[in-house]
Amino acid sequence: MRERLVVTGLGVVAPTGSTAEEHWAATLAGRSGLGPITRFDPASYPVRIAGEVKGFVATDHIPSRLTTQTDHWTHMGLVAAASALADAGVVPAELPEYEMAVVTASSSGGTEFGQREMTGLWSRGPDHVGAYQSIAWFYAATTGQVSIRHGMRGPCAALATEQAGGLDAVGQARRMLRSGTRLALVGGTDASLCPYGLVAQLSNRMLSTVPDPSCAYTPFDVAACGYVPGEGGAMFVVERADDLPASRGRGGAGPGDGSAAGPYGEIAGYAATFDPPPGRGRPPTLLRAVELALADAGVRPDEVDVVFADAMGTPEADRVEAEALRTLFGPRGVPVTAPKTMTGRMYAGGAALDMATALLCMRDGVIPPTVAVTEPDEAHGLDLVLGRPRELPIRTALVVARGNGGFNAALVLRKIDD
Amino acid sequence: MSRRVVITGMGLVTPGGIGTKAFWEQLTAGRTATRLIRAFDAGAFRSPIAAEADFDPILAGLTAQQVRRMDRAAQFAVASAREALADSGLESDGVEPGRVGVSLGSAVGCTVGLEEEYVVLSDGGRRWLVDHEYGVPHLYGYMVPSTLACEVAWECGAEGPVQLVSNGCTSGLDAVGYGAQLVAEGTVDVAVAGATDAPVSPITVACFDAIKATSPNVADPEHASRPFDRDRDGFVLGEGAAVLVLEELGAARARGAHIYAEIAGYAARSNAYHMTGLKPDGREMAEAIRVALDQARLAPADVDYINAHGSGTKQNDRHETAAFKRSLGARAYEIPVSSIKSMIGHSLGAIGAIEVAASALALEHQVVPPTANLHTPDPECDLDYVPLTARDHAMDAVLSVGSGFGGFQTAMVLTRPRGLAA
Numbered sequence: 001m002r003e004r005l006v007v008t009g010l011g012v013v014a015p016t017g018s019t020a021e022e023h024w025a026a027t028l029a030g031r032s033g034l035g036p037i038t039r040f041d042p043a044s045y046p047v048r049i050a051g052e053v054k055g056f057v058a059t060d061h062i063p064s065r066l067t068t069q070t071d072h073w074t075h076m077g078l079v080a081a082a083s084a085l086a087d088a089g090v091v092p093a094e095l096p097e098y099e100m101a102v103v104t105a106s107s108s109g110g111t112e113f114g115q116r117e118m119t120g121l122w123s124r125g126p127d128h129v130g131a132y133q134s135i136a137w138f139y140a141a142t143t144g145q146v147s148i149r150h151g152m153r154g155p156c157a158a159l160a161t162e163q164a165g166g167l168d169a170v171g172q173a174r175r176m177l178r179s180g181t182r183l184a185l186v187g188g189t190d191a192s193l194c195p196y197g198l199v200a201q202l203s204n205r206m207l208s209t210v211p212d213p214s215c216a217y218t219p220f221d222v223a224a225c226g227y228v229p230g231e232g233g234a235m236f237v238v239e240r241a242d243d244l245p246a247s248r249g250r251g252g253a254g255p256g257d258g259s260a261a262g263p264y265g266e267i268a269g270y271a272a273t274f275d276p277p278p279g280r281g282r283p284p285t286l287l288r289a290v291e292l293a294l295a296d297a298g299v300r301p302d303e304v305d306v307v308f309a310d311a312m313g314t315p316e317a318d319r320v321e322a323e324a325l326r327t328l329f330g331p332r333g334v335p336v337t338a339p340k341t342m343t344g345r346m347y348a349g350g351a352a353l354d355m356a357t358a359l360l361c362m363r364d365g366v367i368p369p370t371v372a373v374t375e376p377d378e379a380h381g382l383d384l385v386l387g388r389p390r391e392l393p394i395r396t397a398l399v400v401a402r403g404n405g406g407f408n409a410a411l412v413l414r415k416i417d418d
Numbered sequence: 419m420s421r422r423v424v425i426t427g428m429g430l431v432t433p434g435g436i437g438t439k440a441f442w443e444q445l446t447a448g449r450t451a452t453r454l455i456r457a458f459d460a461g462a463f464r465s466p467i468a469a470e471a472d473f474d475p476i477l478a479g480l481t482a483q484q485v486r487r488m489d490r491a492a493q494f495a496v497a498s499a500r501e502a503l504a505d506s507g508l509e510s511d512g513v514e515p516g517r518v519g520v521s522l523g524s525a526v527g528c529t530v531g532l533e534e535e536y537v538v539l540s541d542g543g544r545r546w547l548v549d550h551e552y553g554v555p556h557l558y559g560y561m562v563p564s565t566l567a568c569e570v571a572w573e574c575g576a577e578g579p580v581q582l583v584s585n586g587c588t589s590g591l592d593a594v595g596y597g598a599q600l601v602a603e604g605t606v607d608v609a610v611a612g613a614t615d616a617p618v619s620p621i622t623v624a625c626f627d628a629i630k631a632t633s634p635n636v637a638d639p640e641h642a643s644r645p646f647d648r649d650r651d652g653f654v655l656g657e658g659a660a661v662l663v664l665e666e667l668g669a670a671r672a673r674g675a676h677i678y679a680e681i682a683g684y685a686a687r688s689n690a691y692h693m694t695g696l697k698p699d700g701r702e703m704a705e706a707i708r709v710a711l712d713q714a715r716l717a718p719a720d721v722d723y724i725n726a727h728g729s730g731t732k733q734n735d736r737h738e739t740a741a742f743k744r745s746l747g748a749r750a751y752e753i754p755v756s757s758i759k760s761m762i763g764h765s766l767g768a769i770g771a772i773e774v775a776a777s778a779l780a781l782e783h784q785v786v787p788p789t790a791n792l793h794t795p796d797p798e799c800d801l802d803y804v805p806l807t808a809r810d811h812a813m814d815a816v817l818s819v820g821s822g823f824g825g826f827q828t829a830m831v832l833t834r835p836r837g838l839a840a
Contacts, residue, residue, distance in 0.1 A: 156825070
């Protein structure tokens with residue numbers, strides 16, 4: 001018999017809000033976080049909009065000693081991690097130190113920090129690279145800093161599978177929770193909205209060059225023409241259901257309701273696959289990832305109440321995803337939504353944020369809308385939740401994520417029975 | 419019930435020789451591959467020393483397009499994967515692609531490509547608003563280290579789970595550990611697992627200069643990596659890759675595969691102490707060792723050799739020595755302990771996988787590779803570190819450990835196939 005794993009707390013830092021409830025309110029209201037890039041002057045670039053986390057001041061939440069040692073991406077990870085622990089009511093010092101794991105996903109590490117230090121090196125010489133470059137740039141920085149800050153001494157990991165990372169981190173944490181770990185702090189953030197980060201993203205030729213943020217990122221639309229980049233992410237506390245003390249105020253309490261409402265939901269199924277390279281004559285493997293995740297959860301397609309789509313926003317990628325969903329659920333067979341139209345693609349933070357949104361959707365029984373899409377491509381045959389939220393009891397949610405290069409991941413979340 | 423996992427193929431790119439055969443000959447000869455950096459003019463740096471791989475991608479069989487597309491770290495990984503697959507004897511159509519996974523480690527990803535492109539786009543560091551018109555199409559692939567795992571997956575036709583593990587300097591050990599878990603839990607039948615890093619670039623050399631972690635011994639670079647020696651003065655940067663083919667024991671036997679070793683135990687812990695500092699007591703690494711042995715159902719008395727992290731910094735060597743004593747008790751004094759970083763440097767995320775390969779070869783050949791350059795032991799490091807010369811030694815179980823920035827502490831136990839019960 002497998003352990004039941006439940007999400008007891010979550011923390012969000014996103015273009016739609018710097019807390020989970022802010023993000024949820026904006027998402028339900030369809031308030032997009034996309035806008036002009038403000039961290040630098042983007043005038044010389046073909047892409048000048050993004051999903052920036054507005055009003056996020058790292059030193060409001062983290063000691064300045066720590067913010068100077070870390071990149072913007074780690075700041076967001078640290079804040080989301082602390083929020084998730086607080087939401088779960090967990091005091092790490094009260095738990096066995098070796099039974100707490102930290103797993104984060106990062107797709108590109110400390111890009112802005114790295115650009116600054118490379119500028120020092122190449123414009124002024126080796127003596128102008130700071131001591132913190134060695135601990136801020138590399139992909140494990142967030143995991144290491146979160147582990148240190150909260151005294152979590154179990155197995156720790158950092159994974160990179162581009163936008164699939166947020167789900168793959170949960171998959172890895174699940175392995176740990178099945179072998180001696182009792183609590184995992186898991187999720188993902190990314191923040192590569194500095195000049196070098198943006199230019200690197202431009203080179204993948206998937207960014208939308210439409211300048212108007214209200215219609216630049218329109219997945220599944222006949223006008224789909226790429227995506228808008230975003231920053232931020234989400235972190236979660238995942239625990240074995242059997243270990244939860246009844247006395248602890250667990251996460252899941254609704255706004256204004258101070259009572260312990262129980263975990264947000266159960267991690268019911270997960271699977272990952274990888275696409276064959278183009279030209280091999282083999283089909284893409286997204287469908288199989290979803291099938292495997294459903295089988296892992298013991299859930300039939302007709303039991304899935306909502307799908308949080310990957311929604312890459314390029315015609316070919318949208319076609320592949322729509323075909324997989326249509327094959328499994330039938331034409332317009334399940335409500336599909338892409339609230340990332342309000343944040344842009346946040347890479348390792350993107351699927352993590354979708355997971356947070358899906359858990360809040362289950363809690364409140366309301367599916368957040370996809371915005372910006374005005375003319376859905378009928379050929380996709382999707383029941384897109386457009387324009388306004390849809391109220392519906394949600395017991396089972398599917399989150400789909402893909403990473404550049406061929407990564408596919410699927411996660412099944414299930415509401416906890418009362 | 420968890421399945422047993424064995425190593426049935428390996429491929430390596432390491433300083434001093436390309437391929438498994440050259441690697442093992444170098445280790446057993448006790449020959450060092452550290453030298454003054456040739457990859458770029460490092461004259462202005464505090465530590466212009468590294469162990470570099472004399473690697474020719476075309477000779478390694480990569481196409482001109484692959485060479486153009488791939489960062490050096492990707493080239494290492496693909497060349498190693500190709501050797502490992504050939505070595506395993508697995509037929510390309512013998513396994514369903516969906517049952518093949520990839521778990522590849524890398525601490526710093528495509529640093530060489532990222533920095534070279536940055537220099538061009540920023541016009542030598544002069545433009546903060548870098549010029550996008552000069553960006554190569556592969557630049558995004560350099561920014562996301564997941565590219566390394568993609569390249570290996572394409573090379574071996576994997577359509578199961580594929581991931582890039584970036585746990586700092588334990589990336590390689592952890593990537594092999596995670597790959598073994600994929601096989602053990604039944605998610606895949608074959609895991610291609612290993613790690614790669616190519617960090618010999620100005621920014622990486624400069625960042626270790628800044629914290630004085632690397633050896634500045636320019637007078638004698640060939641002997642600059644001196645783990646456990648009283649006169650050590652920091653680690654020496656290395657580069658390279660190791661890729662292993664992992665399979666379930668029964669399947670490997672059924673097809674008559676050569677089995678190097680069983681991955682009998684794996685555990686990781688974190689010190690939650692400091693991003694670069696280590697407490698001298700070694701307690702978290704000791705805990706990882708204890709759990710890994712427990713998984714392997716072995717007692718301290720069963721451990722015959724320790725392939726140490728042995729980076730050659732004072733704090734590491736003492737931390738690690740304490741961890742061995744804490745976890746193994748008196749046994750720590752009875753068994754050989756050695757560091758191959760003395761010969762091939764510290765290739766960050768790659769080295770953990772390279773050391774797993776070395777441990778498996780040690781079991782296979784019943785030879786312990788030495789710790790080169792160890793002439794005057796640090797009085798606080800009082801174990802048997804196998805100075806200078808390889809040693810014939812009967813071994814059934816080997817412990818390989820790693821320690822990394824971020825507080826990562828990992829232990830893996832390999833056992834000899836002859837001792838495997840059916």
